[in-house]
Amino acid sequence: MALLEVENLSIGYNTKGGYLKAVEGVSFALEEGQSLGFVGESGCGKTTIGMALMGLLPSNGSITQGRILFEGEDLLEISEKKMRQIRWGKIAMIFQAAMNALNPVQRVVDQIAEAIMTHSPAVGKRGAIEQVKDLFQIVGIPQERMRDYPHQYSGGMKQRAIIAMALACRPKLIIADEPTTALDVIVQDQILEETKNLQREFNIGMIFISHDISIVADVSHDIGIMYAGQLVEYGAREEVFESPVHPYTKALLSSYPTITGDRSLLQPIPGETPNLIYPPDGCRFCDRCPGAKPGCGEESPVWVDVSPGHKTLCYHC
Amino acid sequence: MELRKYIARRLVQIIVIFFVILTVLFLLFRLAPGDPVSRMVDPDMTPEDSEYLIAQLGLDQPIWVQYIIYIKNFFVGQFGYSFHYGEPVVKIIWDRLPNTILLFTTAIILSALVGVFLGKIASWHKGKKTDAGMTIGALVTHTLFLPWLALIMIWVFGFKLGWFPINGMVSEEVWLDPDSGFVAKALDVIHHMILPLATLFLIHFGAYLLIMRSSMLETLKEDYILTARAKGLEEKVIRDHHAAPNAALPVVTSVGLSLAFSINGGALTETVFTWPGIGRELVFSVSHNDYPLAQASFLLIAIVVLISNLVVDVLYAYLDPRIRY
Numbered sequence: 222m223a224l225l226e227v228e229n230l231s232i233g234y235n236t237k238g239g240y241l242k243a244v245e246g247v248s249f250a251l252e253e254g255q256s257l258g259f260v261g262e263s264g265c266g267k268t269t270i271g272m273a274l275m276g277l278l279p280s281n282g283s284i285t286q287g288r289i290l291f292e293g294e295d296l297l298e299i300s301e302k303k304m305r306q307i308r309w310g311k312i313a314m315i316f317q318a319a320m321n322a323l324n325p326v327q328r329v330v331d332q333i334a335e336a337i338m339t340h341s342p343a344v345g346k347r348g349a350i351e352q353v354k355d356l357f358q359i360v361g362i363p364q365e366r367m368r369d370y371p372h373q374y375s376g377g378m379k380q381r382a383i384i385a386m387a388l389a390c391r392p393k394l395i396i397a398d399e400p401t402t403a404l405d406v407i408v409q410d411q412i413l414e415e416t417k418n419l420q421r422e423f424n425i426g427m428i429f430i431s432h433d434i435s436i437v438a439d440v441s442h443d444i445g446i447m448y449a450g451q452l453v454e455y456g457a458r459e460e461v462f463e464s465p466v467h468p469y470t471k472a473l474l475s476s477y478p479t480i481t482g483d484r485s486l487l488q489p490i491p492g493e494t495p496n497l498i499y500p501p502d503g504c505r506f507c508d509r510c511p512g513a514k515p516g517c518g519e520e521s522p523v524w525v526d527v528s529p530g531h532k533t534l535c536y537h538c
Numbered sequence: 539m540e541l542r543k544y545i546a547r548r549l550v551q552i553i554v555i556f557f558v559i560l561t562v563l564f565l566l567f568r569l570a571p572g573d574p575v576s577r578m579v580d581p582d583m584t585p586e587d588s589e590y591l592i593a594q595l596g597l598d599q600p601i602w603v604q605y606i607i608y609i610k611n612f613f614v615g616q617f618g619y620s621f622h623y624g625e626p627v628v629k630i631i632w633d634r635l636p637n638t639i640l641l642f643t644t645a646i647i648l649s650a651l652v653g654v655f656l657g658k659i660a661s662w663h664k665g666k667k668t669d670a671g672m673t674i675g676a677l678v679t680h681t682l683f684l685p686w687l688a689l690i691m692i693w694v695f696g697f698k699l700g701w702f703p704i705n706g707m708v709s710e711e712v713w714l715d716p717d718s719g720f721v722a723k724a725l726d727v728i729h730h731m732i733l734p735l736a737t738l739f740l741i742h743f744g745a746y747l748l749i750m751r752s753s754m755l756e757t758l759k760e761d762y763i764l765t766a767r768a769k770g771l772e773e774k775v776i777r778d779h780h781a782a783p784n785a786a787l788p789v790v791t792s793v794g795l796s797l798a799f800s801i802n803g804g805a806l807t808e809t810v811f812t813w814p815g816i817g818r819e820l821v822f823s824v825s826h827n828d829y830p831l832a833q834a835s836f837l838l839i840a841i842v843v844l845i846s847n848l849v850v851d852v853l854y855a856y857l858d859p860r861i862r863y
Contacts (some may be wrong), residue, residue, distance in 0.1 A: 277767055308770035314767075321761040325860055326783055336769045370859040386769075 224393060224426045225251040225274075230287030232278065235413045239498040242305040244267045245450045251443075253393065258441030260434045260473070264494060265451040267430045268317065274428075275314055276304045282508040292393070307458075310340040313382075313387040315397040322383055323371035333386045337382050338388045356385040360375065368409060377408040384416065394426040396502040401436065413439055434477055438462060443530075449495050456531030467533045468510045481530075491499045495509055504535065512537060550853070552844045559840045565609055568601060569827055572809070578828075608717040612837075618830035622823070627834045631816065637707060637840070638815035641731060642800035645738035650793045653746025658782055660747065661754035672747060680744030688737045688810040695733060702733045734811040742796065746789055753785040760784075766817030787858055797837060798843040 232244040234249040244266040253259050272278050274289060276296060278501040289296040291312070296304065316322045321334055333356065334349035340512070345354065350367075355362050360381040371379060380400065387395050400410040400416070417440050420427050431437050437444060444461045446454040446469065454467040465471045467486050476478040492509035510517065514537055526532050561652050611618065617627040643771075652786060653676075660672040696704035703709065707730050719727075738828060741785075757763065758781055766780040803815035812818075823831035855861045 275763065275768055305770040305772065314768045316761060316765065322765045324762040324766070324780055324784070326858055327780075335771070339770055350617055372860045459629060 222256075223250040224253045224292065225288075226288075227270075228288045228290070229275075230270070230273065230289065231285045233283060233285055234264070234279070235281040235283075236498070241497050242500060243370055243450055243497060245500075247287075247447075247452050249443075249445055249452065249455065251394070251426050251428065253426055254420075254424040255443070256429060256436030256441045257443045257445065258429040258431065259439045259445050259447055261447030261485065262432060262522055264497075265447040267447050268483050271314065271398045271428065271430055274394075274396060275308055275312060277308075290428040306340065307367075309336050309392065310390050311389065311392055312394045312396065313392040313397060315383055315387050315400045317399040317402065320376060320379060320403050323379060325371055326412060328368050328370060329374070329382050332381070335516065336386055336389045341511065352389065353385070356388055359388065359419065360385045360534060376404050380404060380408075381415075384419070386410070387424075388423065391423065392425060394428070396428045396430070398430045398521075399432070400429070402431070402433075409436075419483055434473060446473065449500065450497055451505060451534060453506065453535070454533045456527070460528065460531040464527075464532075467506075467535050468512050468526050469506045470533075472509075524536070539769055540675065541852070542578060545848070545852065545856075547782045548848050555844060556840060560606075560609070561604065561841075563836050565834055567605075567833060570827075583681040591681065606737060617834045620823070620831040621828045622826050622831070627830045628859055630819065631834055632815045633836060634814060634819050635754070637816060638726075638800065638804060641734055641807075641813060641815065643797065643802055644731070645735050646742060646793060646796045646800065648735070649739045649743035650746045650789060653743040654750045654782075654786055655787055656743070657750025658754055658777065658785070659722040660751045661758065661785075662777055664755060669751075673751065676747040677741045677745030680742075680748070682741060684737070684741055684806050685810050687740065688734070688807060691733050692810070693735050703730050705734075706730060707814055723823075731760060732811055736805055737811075738807060746792065749789055749792055752789050754781055757781045757785040783857070787854065790853055790857065792851070 227250070228248050230247045231242065231245060234241045234243055247266075247270060249257065261267050269278070269282070271286060272282070272294070274291075278284070284297060287297075291307070296307070296382060299307075300402045315316065323329060324520050328355050330350060333353045334346065336346055336348040337352055338346065353367060354364055357367060357421060362378055362381050362385070366374070366378070371382070374382065380398065380403075384400075397416070401412050414426075419425070419499070420440075427440070429440055430436050432500045438458060441458055442460050443456065446461065446467065454461060454465065454470045461470065462474070465474055467492075472488065472490045490509055495505050495508070501518065503516075503520055504510070504513075507513050507517045520536075522534050522536050524532050524534055525536070567750060586620075589598075594605060599607070615628070618629055619625065620630055623630060623717075657670055660669045661862065663669045691706050695701050701747060707727060709726055709730075752860040763776060766776045790845075800817075805821045808815040809821065816838065819831065820835040820839075822828070823835060
């Protein structure tokens with residue numbers, strides 16, 4: 222049984238302009254201890270998926286169809302009380318805005334200890350603080366900084382503290398939403414490296430969400446490329462990077478520079494992402510697709526298997 | 539310690555500002571129209587008598603001499619005698635100040651506590667009936683005209699129902715009775731205090747409620763609230779432990795300022811309820827050109843404003859660890 226199975230998940234938001242279909246028909250699975258990366262531009266629905274997994278969609282958001290099976294249990298069916306126990310106890314999150322993710326008027330140690338005590342009250346305050354000491358050691362923050370307030374930390378330290386907090390309850394799954402976006406590249410690299418090692422060491426399933434394809438490439442076993450609320454290509458990292466099939470994946474790859482590869486001009490993707498309140502018929506990438514054929518804009522594409530485990534949402538690939 | 543250094547620096551600033559206020563006050567009173575002696579003189583007084591009086595009060599001296607005497611007197615704690623009462627100004631102020639502090643500190647702290655509590659609840663039920671009811675209620679009571687409300691309170695609860703005394707702070711029969719102990723006297727003061735207290739409370743709590751509500755709504759959008767949710771905390775814990783302490787910070791400023799201005803701002807309340815406080819004395823002394831009493835009252839206000847600002851700043855540093863001076 223997979224750790225996490227998401228089937229045909231659709232999510233939307235009530236907005237002033239109408240009902241925005243942020244995510245449509247997304248399915249994927251994650252095995253224990255594996256990692257999965259979602260890549261896509263802003264507004265493609267990747268953060269929405271993360272929030273839905275935590276059961277933390279904003280009040281105007283709703284799940285219209287699909288199932289989220291975590292350890293065989295549908296998270297959309299269970300009670301709020303049960304969901305609270307799963308949050309952080311089983312599924313933890315590293316946030317997009319890590320710089321502000323810690324409460325400014327509470328000491329870092331108390332905030333992490335609070336997570337531990339919420340999920341295992343038997344540990345007690347003293348036991349929780351002992352555990353925080355160990356966590357600080359694991360993520361490499363000096364223990365004497367435990368009693369500091371968040372503003373006394375550098376950006377990298379804050380992110381490490383968040384990672385320590387995410388590990389606090391030994392979760393089965395960690396969702397990392399743009400975990401390093403606010404950091405400079407050197408620190409970014411260190412944090413990613415450490416995260417990768419921790420994930421292996423503690424056998425945690427991980428979902429990385431980023432607009433930066435190079436980050437996802439660095440840390441994930443499998444990769445899902447998202448465009449306008451849909452997954453458009455899905456497969457093992459090597460497959461997707463070395464033989465991309467969907468025109469959007471290809472365009473995305475050629476819009477990023479590489480150090481080792483051939484020198485080539487970066488190709489920006491022309492056009493804009495479609496309006497998700499009134500999504501276009503047929504393939505959503507059709508307008509921007511260099512290989513669009515007649516009919517692409519009318520009939521919805523279906524999943525095509527490229528090779529075992531590697532599939533794409535395109536007729537003509 | 540940094541905080542101690544900061545307080546020391548602020549105290550020096552306060553002394554400088556205080557000197558400026560001292561000087562401005564002196565000049566303002568000399569520039570103000572009217573003449574204190576004309577209030578005191580009898581129609582039968584001769585011009586010589588009146589000149590003697592002026593000389594007695596030191597008002598015949600050149601203005602800079604008056605200024606030097608004024609500063610000197612301030613430092614030796616000599617504020618002179620009230621022109622009107624003929625009593626030492628210090629004694630008058632000492633008599634009245636505790637009454638003002640008692641009434642206004644109680645009223646402001648009470649309304650802040652209730653306002654913060656209700657504001658927190660209103661924000662939590664944003665857009666629902668509870669929120670709408672509280673917000674409208676707060677707006678209505680906060681915008682009531684204070685003297686009008688005070689008169690209505692006196693009329694309904696003092697006059698019609700006869701539950702509370704309509705004026706003053708003590709009943710003579712209780713205080714002059716040698717048998718009445720501390721408890722009886724305290725109860726008597728509380729009995730007198732309830733109407734003005736209720737009036738001030740009704741006017742003020744709405745402001746705190748609205749500040750707290752909007753501050754909470756801002757705080758609830760913060761990322762660390764999302765973190766708290768993700769940690770699996772209960773909503774009540776999120777509201778009381780993660781959102782409220784951050785959201786209450788602006789209320790602290792507001793309370794500090796209200797306390798600072800309660801001395802003069804309380805003039806209306808004290809007048810309507812004939813509460814023997816400093817605000818009423820201030821208005822009286824100004825309208826009667828009672829220079830020594832008015833000067834001393836204004837200086838008192840200045841001191842209270844400066845000190846309460848300092849207290850708010852220090853309190854902030856204590857409540858919000860990000861603030862270091």
